[in-house]
Amino acid sequence: MNMATTDSSMVRFGRFLRDNPVIPLLAFLVLMIAVLEVIRPGIVTPFRAGRDGLISTFWVGNLIKFAIPLAMLAACQVLTMLTAGIDLSAGIVATVAAFVCATLSSIWGPVPAVLIAMSMGLVVGVVNGIGVGVVRVHPLIMTLGTGLIATGCMQVYQRLVINAGSEIPAVLSWLGTGRTLSMPNGLFLFVPFALFVFWLMRFTGFGRLLFALGSNENAAKLSGVRAWQVYVALYALSGLIAALAGLLYLGMIRQTSLSLASPLLLPSVAAAVIGGTSIFGGRGSFAGAIVGALIIRVLDTMLTLMQMPEGARTMLFGLIILTVTAIYVRITGSR
Amino acid sequence: MNANQILDASGIAKSFGAVKALVDASLSVSEGEIVALMGANGAGKSTFVKIITGALTPDNGKVLIRGKQARVGSPAEARRSGLVPVYQEPSLIPDLDVADNLRLTDTPIAPFERWVKELGIEGLSLSDMVGDLPLATLRILDLARALASEPDVLLLDEMTAALPSDLVERVLKVTRQQADKGMGVIYVSHRFNEISELCDRATVLRDGQTVGDLVIEPGVEDRAVELMLGQRLDLAAREVNKTRGTIGDTPRVRVKGVAIAPKVTDISFDMFPGEVLGVVALEGQGQDELFECLAGFMPPTAGSIEVNGTTTAFRHPADAIAAGVKFVPGDRADALLAQRSVRENIALPFSARMSSWGWLKMRHERERVEHAIDRLQIDTRAQGEVQRLSGGNQQKVTIGRWLATGVETLLLFDPTRGIDVRTKRQIYPLVRELAEQGSSVLFYTSELEEIPLACDRAVVIFNGRVVDIIDAENADEQTLLRAAYGLTAQEGAA
Numbered sequence: 001m002n003m004a005t006t007d008s009s010m011v012r013f014g015r016f017l018r019d020n021p022v023i024p025l026l027a028f029l030v031l032m033i034a035v036l037e038v039i040r041p042g043i044v045t046p047f048r049a050g051r052d053g054l055i056s057t058f059w060v061g062n063l064i065k066f067a068i069p070l071a072m073l074a075a076c077q078v079l080t081m082l083t084a085g086i087d088l089s090a091g092i093v094a095t096v097a098a099f100v101c102a103t104l105s106s107i108w109g110p111v112p113a114v115l116i117a118m119s120m121g122l123v124v125g126v127v128n129g130i131g132v133g134v135v136r137v138h139p140l141i142m143t144l145g146t147g148l149i150a151t152g153c154m155q156v157y158q159r160l161v162i163n164a165g166s167e168i169p170a171v172l173s174w175l176g177t178g179r180t181l182s183m184p185n186g187l188f189l190f191v192p193f194a195l196f197v198f199w200l201m202r203f204t205g206f207g208r209l210l211f212a213l214g215s216n217e218n219a220a221k222l223s224g225v226r227a228w229q230v231y232v233a234l235y236a237l238s239g240l241i242a243a244l245a246g247l248l249y250l251g252m253i254r255q256t257s258l259s260l261a262s263p264l265l266l267p268s269v270a271a272a273v274i275g276g277t278s279i280f281g282g283r284g285s286f287a288g289a290i291v292g293a294l295i296i297r298v299l300d301t302m303l304t305l306m307q308m309p310e311g312a313r314t315m316l317f318g319l320i321i322l323t324v325t326a327i328y329v330r331i332t333g334s335r
Numbered sequence: 336m337n338a339n340q341i342l343d344a345s346g347i348a349k350s351f352g353a354v355k356a357l358v359d360a361s362l363s364v365s366e367g368e369i370v371a372l373m374g375a376n377g378a379g380k381s382t383f384v385k386i387i388t389g390a391l392t393p394d395n396g397k398v399l400i401r402g403k404q405a406r407v408g409s410p411a412e413a414r415r416s417g418l419v420p421v422y423q424e425p426s427l428i429p430d431l432d433v434a435d436n437l438r439l440t441d442t443p444i445a446p447f448e449r450w451v452k453e454l455g456i457e458g459l460s461l462s463d464m465v466g467d468l469p470l471a472t473l474r475i476l477d478l479a480r481a482l483a484s485e486p487d488v489l490l491l492d493e494m495t496a497a498l499p500s501d502l503v504e505r506v507l508k509v510t511r512q513q514a515d516k517g518m519g520v521i522y523v524s525h526r527f528n529e530i531s532e533l534c535d536r537a538t539v540l541r542d543g544q545t546v547g548d549l550v551i552e553p554g555v556e557d558r559a560v561e562l563m564l565g566q567r568l569d570l571a572a573r574e575v576n577k578t579r580g581t582i583g584d585t586p587r588v589r590v591k592g593v594a595i596a597p598k599v600t601d602i603s604f605d606m607f608p609g610e611v612l613g614v615v616a617l618e619g620q621g622q623d624e625l626f627e628c629l630a631g632f633m634p635p636t637a638g639s640i641e642v643n644g645t646t647t648a649f650r651h652p653a654d655a656i657a658a659g660v661k662f663v664p665g666d667r668a669d670a671l672l673a674q675r676s677v678r679e680n681i682a683l684p685f686s687a688r689m690s691s692w693g694w695l696k697m698r699h700e701r702e703r704v705e706h707a708i709d710r711l712q713i714d715t716r717a718q719g720e721v722q723r724l725s726g727g728n729q730q731k732v733t734i735g736r737w738l739a740t741g742v743e744t745l746l747l748f749d750p751t752r753g754i755d756v757r758t759k760r761q762i763y764p765l766v767r768e769l770a771e772q773g774s775s776v777l778f779y780t781s782e783l784e785e786i787p788l789a790c791d792r793a794v795v796i797f798n799g800r801v802v803d804i805i806d807a808e809n810a811d812e813q814t815l816l817r818a819a820y821g822l823t824a825q826e827g828a829a
């Protein structure tokens with residue numbers, strides 16, 4: 001019997017996807033946009049609808065604008081997932097940072113408000129890091145716990161500042177709502193941020209250690225890596241990133257609420273996973289997560305356009321994310 | 336074709352991307368026959384075994400089972416056809432207990448337990464977590480599980496590599512017995528003495544190709560090595576040229592009365608710069624704990640360790656590394672980032688300290704890594720992921736890591752386990768060379784013949800204590816074995 005080519009083209013294709021997750025993801029993104037255009041002709045190509053330009057820069061700008069905070073939170077997930085962790089406090093940290101910043105800037109002005117908001121993220125992150133790295137609590141439990149505690153603290157804090165009113169620092173509004181050449185100003189923050197994350201993952205010793213801890217913590221220990229140091233730094237960084245994302249989101253939404261960025265949490269996890277990051281550690285890509293965030297945004301628009309009731313929309317959204325992830329995991333043979 | 340032939344595989348080919356693991360491999364086995372499958376590291380032995388037992392699918396080739404074409408699509412199918420393997424790597428799942436592992440493969444419990452006893456493992460409970468068991472026990476459990484499913488053909492892939500000599504004897508005995516009852520065996524090993532004792536025939540692989548079939552008879556070793564390496568090699572010149580460097584007179588490391596509860600009770604010895612100090616011990620005499628303690632994984636419960644004259648209290652391997660003490664563990668899987676590249680694996684210690692978390696010093700790193708790769712002659716064809724390298728090359732990577740950073744004191748725990756002759760012959764001179772350059776090496780090996788080959792002196796550990804320190808130069812295997820069993824020379828003579 002001739003056992004014909006068993007490294008079937010499917011398997012080889014899957015391996016290719018795993019090594020270059022961004023390429024098929026981009027293709028998928030384009031496909032989704034095409035579907036969107038079919039559902040609502042003219043939304044992407046106003047030319048056909050009689051307006052100017054072949055592709056609506058306004059629509060693209062909007063897509064990017066709302067994908068930015070999601071992609072930033074996804075960075076928290078990608079970085080922690082590299083070590084087989086996760087940061088479930090990221091959504092709440094972003095919300096807390098936004099809330100604290102808005103309330104404090106009416107009292108102390110924008111600069112101290114931003115600094116204090118960022119240090120909130122740092123504090124939660126350090127606590128997460130100590131829990132995960134020193135006490136060795138599972139990251140899922142640890143970050144869920146600190147997230148709950150942070151929510152409680154924020155509710156108490158809200159009572160205290162109930163009359164203070166809120167104010168959004170001008171620079172955040174500019175970043176959040178302004179446009180330059182019809183692209184959102186948020187990119188002025190996000191592009192350097194993304195470059196920083198790439199640099200961190202590819203060209204630094206710290207990045208190497210994230211991959212190493214996720215691949216084999218024992219091997220890292222054997223090589224002299226004190227894992228707790230890495231975990232504390234990692235979760236602190238994740239907290240800072242989440243706070244920064246919250247501030248940007250505040251500038252975008254321009255109102256405070258006790259659940260401002262919380263709905264972004266699960267999509268941020270989904271963006272990371274769709275982008276080819278393994279929740280079991282050792283493999284991940286921020287570029288993939290960025291495309292993942294864009295895909296999720298397009299999906300969201302699609303569901304909104306279909307004018308579904310809120311509940312059905314949320315359900316369908318969850319279903320689609322699960323399906324996409326499952327398909328992706330299946331064809332790439334990754335987990 | 337022989338009427339009793341059970342398995343006949345021919346023309347098997349398999350590539351992993353650009354790496355051609357098998358090109359044209361053939362092998363057959365009949366009832367009651369024990370066939371050795373030989374070949375240097377990376378020759379494709381493990382791949383061949385995995386293909387026959389359905390864990391990998393070949394790109395090409397033909398498998399006949401009792402004369403009929405068969406398609407072995409999965410390990411379960413193979414088992415149903417009577418082909419049962421013990422793979423090179425332990426295959427029980429560490430997070431489950433023994434009973435659950437058996438359930439996963441539908442292994443009948445009663446015969447399993449009988450085999451475990453027969454193979455000389457005492458005191459095993461089915462509720463033991465697999466992850467807590469020592470490596471040697473795991474290998475035996477793998478074998479017992481395979482035997483319990485009453486195979487027609489048993490495939491053993493470097494089964495004995497991780498075993499102490501007493502367990503090896505048991506395995507050989509049981510294998511022989513079963514063969515006498517009609518079971519066919521395919522036996523992968525690098526050890527000539529086992530093969531000549533056990534096997535009827537040997538099939539030799541080189542670079543993925545079957546290059547010869549030998550009948551086992553006295554003197555066949557030369558022919559086998561010749562086939563394996565593809566050139567004539569003088570076996571007599573196996574002795575490593577032991578150019579002795581000067582051994583320093585102030586000890587680099589002093590181990591004084593060290594005890595590590597519960598296994599190690601009293602260990603003392605000195606390690607000098609320029610010296611390779613062997614450790615002779617049967618499995619489980621406390622050598623594992625000793626090495627882990629010296630490497631900073633756990634503190635001694637009593638006694639002290641001095642490095643360069645200062646008493647140390649290692650609380651983490653990082654402390655040991657800072658003191659120049661570097662550890663190569665027995666289990667390569669413990670030391671390697673399986674999915675990462677050769678380069679990242681070797682360069683890992685460079686980023687360990689917080690002060691080196693910033694920009695990678697790419698040029699510096701590349702120089703050091705390439706130097707280590709050259710010096711160890713690591714085959715980097717599959718360097719993108721360390722898990723694709725053959726066992727010998729993986730081991731070289733774990734050693735190369737410390738060559739790249741420089742070593743004062745090197746702790747080598749069974750570095751030649753499951754490694755082919757060629758790689759071994761590269762490792763001994765390397766160890767000698769390191770010593771010559773002033774390093775101090777502690778070298779535990781489960782193969783006693785390596786002690787006189789690579790070491791200057793050897794400490795004999797029995798039951799958690801040092802029972803003797805001997806001159807390795809003149810120690811033959813017999814002396815060492817007696818010592819390892821706790822018999823002193825005098826008692827032996829009496």
Ligand SMILES: Nc1ncnc2c1ncn2[C@@H]1O[C@H](COP(=O)(O)OP(=O)(O)O)[C@@H](O)[C@H]1O
Nearest residue numbers: 351354356376377378379380381382723724725
């Ligand atoms: N999963 C894999 N992916 C890529 N290459 C592999 C894989 N498994 C084995 N190889 C390569 O195939 C060759 C043969 O390996 P192996 O069968 O393990 O050799 P042996 O058991 O004789 O030492 C080696 O060069 C090895 O690097």
Ligand SMILES: [Mg+2]
Nearest residue numbers: 380381423726
């Ligand atoms: Mg092998």
